[in-house]
Each structure stands twice: as C-alpha cells, then as structure tokens.
Amino acid sequence: MLPFGNGRSYGDSCLNDRGTLIDARGLDRFIAFDARSGILRCEAGVLLSEILEVALPLGWFVPVTPGTSLVTVGGAIANDVHGKNHHRAGSFGHHVRCFELVRSDGTRRICSASENSDWFAATIGGLGLTGLIAWAELALKPAPGPGIEAETIRFASLEEFFELSRVSHDRYEYIVAWIDSLAGGKRLGRGLFMRGNHAAAGAVSPDPPRRGPGVPFTPPFSLVHRPFMRAFNALYYRKPRRPSQNIHYQAFFYPLDGIAHWNRLFGPRGFFQYQCVVPVGEGPRAVRELLREAARAGSASGLSVLKVFGDHSPAGWLSFPRPGVTLAMDFPNRGRRTLALLDALDEITLSAGGAVYPAKDARMSATTFSHGFPQWKRLESYRDPGFSSNLWQRVTGRGP
C-alpha cells in the first residue's frame, strides 16, 4: 500500500504498481484552527491551497510552501517540501508540531519532537513509507495580507547570483532565481533573481489573478523544444521589469497553478525534472558543471530554478533540504539521450557530495540514492511492512 495525496510528485515516489494506492484525498477535513495562535489541525488530505483560502483572510500564511499549493499536508510532510524561504524558515517539517501515524497493523501513534520522536523524524521526508498520516498540526505564520512586495533583478553570471543571494539573505524572506539553462559559453549562469517580502495589508486586491484556460489536451508532440525555448529564454531574460512591485501571492508563489495541465505541453513523452542539492563549498563549481552539461547535451530545459538553502539541519532522516545550493531543471523526455544526461548530472552531484530530490525523481539509481540519503537503512527499519512504492523498490531493491 501507499498513501496518495494529490499526485504532484514528478516521478514514481507516489506510485505503487505492485500494490494499492490509498486515496488520501478523502481525509480533507479541518479539525480545529486557532485564529489567535495560528495553530491549525487538519486531516492529511487537506491541500495547502485550502489552508490558504481559510487562513489568509484571518492573517495567517503557510510557513513553508513549495512551487504549487496543490499538494496535501501529508504529501508536504512525506517529501519535507521546501520553498523560497528555506534560508529563513527551513523546510515544511520544521513547522509540523505533531501528527497521527496509522500503520497497516492498525496501531496509531501521535508523533512529535517529544513523543515518538523517532517516528516523527522517520516520517518527515519518509515518502509515505512509515504509514498513513491521518491528521497533522501545523504552526502557521502571520501574514498581513495576500500581497508580496517583489523585486526582480537581472544577473549575468553565477558569481553575480551568489553575491545577490548573500546580500539579500537577511532582508528578504523569499528568494529564488530563474536561470537560463540554455545559455552557454560566456552567457552561462545568467538569469533573473527574485526576492520578496509580505506586503502590508491592502497592498494588493484580495482577488487572485485570473486563471487561464489551461492545456486542454496533450499535443501529439512536445511544444518545449530547443529553438523555441532559446528564444523564449532570451526574451524573458531581457523583458523590462519594474524595480519593485506588489503582486498577489498566487502570482508570486504559484505561477504554474494557474495553467491547468501545464505538463501536457511536453507532449506524450512527457519530461523529467531533475533537482539536486550540493554542499556550500562545492556550490559554484558544481552548479557551473551541471549547467554546462545541460547546455551541451542540447536538451531544452524549460524552467530552471536556483536557490541557496539556509543553514538548517534537516527535519527528517530522509529530508532533501540541507545546507547548500539547489538547482532544478526540466528536460523533455527524448529517451536514452535524456537518461544518459541525467546519469551524467548524477555523477556531478555525487562527486560534489550532494543529493537528488526523490519527489522529483523517476530514474535515479540505488547508488545515487544511498549516497544522497545515507540514513535510508534507518528508514527501511521503520517502513511499514505493508507499505512500499515504485521509487523505494527502485532505489533500495526492497519491497513486497
């Protein structure tokens, strides 16, 4: 068995071909919300978007949010998701006060940092393998309104990126960079640096930006291909921008949530997403090599994201977020070529002592996984014997 939330993991971490998936979206009730303290208890199938709908009008925000709000609380815990504010707030697991874990033998445990703390640390980032999270209690954080005061700065090199990260670290809560992974040679490492803070109340209209029609069907071929993406990237990089503006949080955090089925743009063969983290010392060198490899392989990468993680010790045994630099790239699936490229990226990541993010992964090898997550054997001993996943079977060879 494996719990299945809203299925926003990119690869097979939420799939279980040899077994059953438990549709956890039925666990979609709020249990209690204290609007004075921001403590929220809800069932694990509640989406972050639903939490924001309820809590933001009362002045509370999700403490850590990934690039989509359409993930369940259970999924956020199981992948220990991170966001643009990792350098400040750490990962999602750092803001979970407790949860109830249900095992296939019927036992139920309340887990927190002080009670069943081993189960707590195993389940955060534990990819759903320790059991089903029935409900969780979260500490939301205060926010004056739906606006984000956001600034976008062009940078021409990785050095400039790291410098911008360094100076923005203390004054900005949300920091991320879009990087042009098609730019090679002298232009390698150019991109757009985005930083922001919550805007004062009333800074933006509470109405969310209008959603587009979405992608109604899968085109017979990928629309994401090199010549088009090069032109797009070049224009996007050069597009004139106002120095600082207030925008709605949905436009700042969840631009893709507004394009239903955006993944269809990659055509019937789909795409791979590759996200890795490399330690601080290796950061600049490894990122440069990864970008060089991606640009050389001629694989159009749609959206590439670069961020410096903060100095927070991981919340769970298998947490991906850790001190270092993280780079995320998309690659249209061109078969063996793409897989070979991803293997090459693995080598660069491993030689730098880094790790590849399971929530995005569909193909990493057991070697890559065990190097990135040395505590996996500890998790294996806490895995529910009735639970497994495609990913776990692939990277550990263990399963039913």
Next chain:
Amino acid sequence: MRRILIVGATSAIAEATARHFARDGDALLLVGRDATRLPIIADDLRARGARNVGVHTMDINDLEGHGAMLEAAQSDLGDLDCVLIAHGTLPDQLQCQQDPGLTLRELNTNALGTIALLTVLANRFEQQGRGTLAVISSVAGDRGRQSNYVYGTAKAALDTFLEGLRQRLHKAGVRVLTIKPGFVDTPMTRDFEKNRLWATPEQVGRRIHRAMAGGGDVVYTPFFWRFIMLVIRLLPRRVFKMIRL
C-alpha cells in the same frame, strides 16, 4: 449571514454545499442520524468560517422527532433563512421487488418523511414571508425506469409535492428549489462503476450553493441532465417499455 438548517448533513453533497455556506460565514444546524460524524463535520465547517454550527441527531422516519428538531433549530438559529433537505437512501431495486415492506420503508425515508417535515416547514415559511426551501430530488423522478423505479417513485412524489408547494408559497414570497442531480460519486453510489457522466459532490455542492443564492426553481446538475431526461421523457411508451434503462 444566513441561518440554514441542513437535514441529512452527513451526506457528501450536503457537506460539499455546507462548505460554501461556511465560507460565506453562515450559521448552520446540521441534522442527521450519525451522532459521531456530525460533530466532525461541524468542526470542519467552523474552521472554514461558519459563524456557528450546531448539531442535532434525528431520523427522518421518526415523525415525532421532527418537532424536537425544529425546536432545536429555533433555539440555535432563530428564524430560518434556508432549509436544505439532503438525506436519502438508495434502495436495492431487486430486493424491493421481493419485499413490499422494504419498498414501503424506502418510500417513507425518501418521500413521506420528507413530505411530513415539509408540511410543517411550509407553514412556518409562509408565515415568515421569506426564505428558501431546497430539496435534493433526482433525475430518477422524471420517469419511472426499470432499474430504479422505487427510488424514482419517491423522487417523483417529492417533485410533484414541491411543484404544488412552489405555486402556493410563491404568493408568500418563499422560494421552493428542486435540485435534480444525475449520477453523483458519493458513498451512496459506491458500488457503481463510474464514467464521464458522473459528477463529484463538490461540483453538485457548488451548483446548489449558487442556486440557493440566486434564482431557479428546478435545477438539473450537471446541466446536461435536463436534456438527457427530456429525451427519455419523450420516448414513446411503445418504445420505452421495450428497452432496458
């Protein structure tokens, strides 16, 4: 802020609709048979913004209990702005065919109990001179069909009762809303195989919420059922009795 009584509040469609009421900040009284589930749903609605949410346990077939329930509504909410009647069971048609007692019990649950309650509510609302009575019927009431005519009978009875009530109460400024869902994926239909025609409780709940706020007398949801049932109703009986539906 409206004061809304929901009968059959543990139903998936009622819960989905109630979430919209909660977001609107309405005051609710949830009525149902299951005393354990009602408070869980109440907690959820409270967190989502309902002004206050009360619960009351009652079985529609316990006609004497209707009075106590309406008193609870009066003390909890005061005068009602809306009532949503959403309870129901899905009779096992084949079993009913073998068992007249079961057939009559299903008709009680799905039609007569509701009609008894509506009789009292109609008088109250007529006196009030305002408000909305919304009842979840079904497309099944549009024409008796081989596969579910016991259920269809109950819903057809409701439809006719509501049509007469609508005509009467319109003069008093009271709205009577008949909601006719088609196939909906809920615990009640768990054993059915689902296809593209099936709606989710969320879709139906959204539609009911909109209908209760806006206009409309008889609402088919999703909309295309109005046309499907029109065709089914227009089939000549000669043909209809030959097919299996």
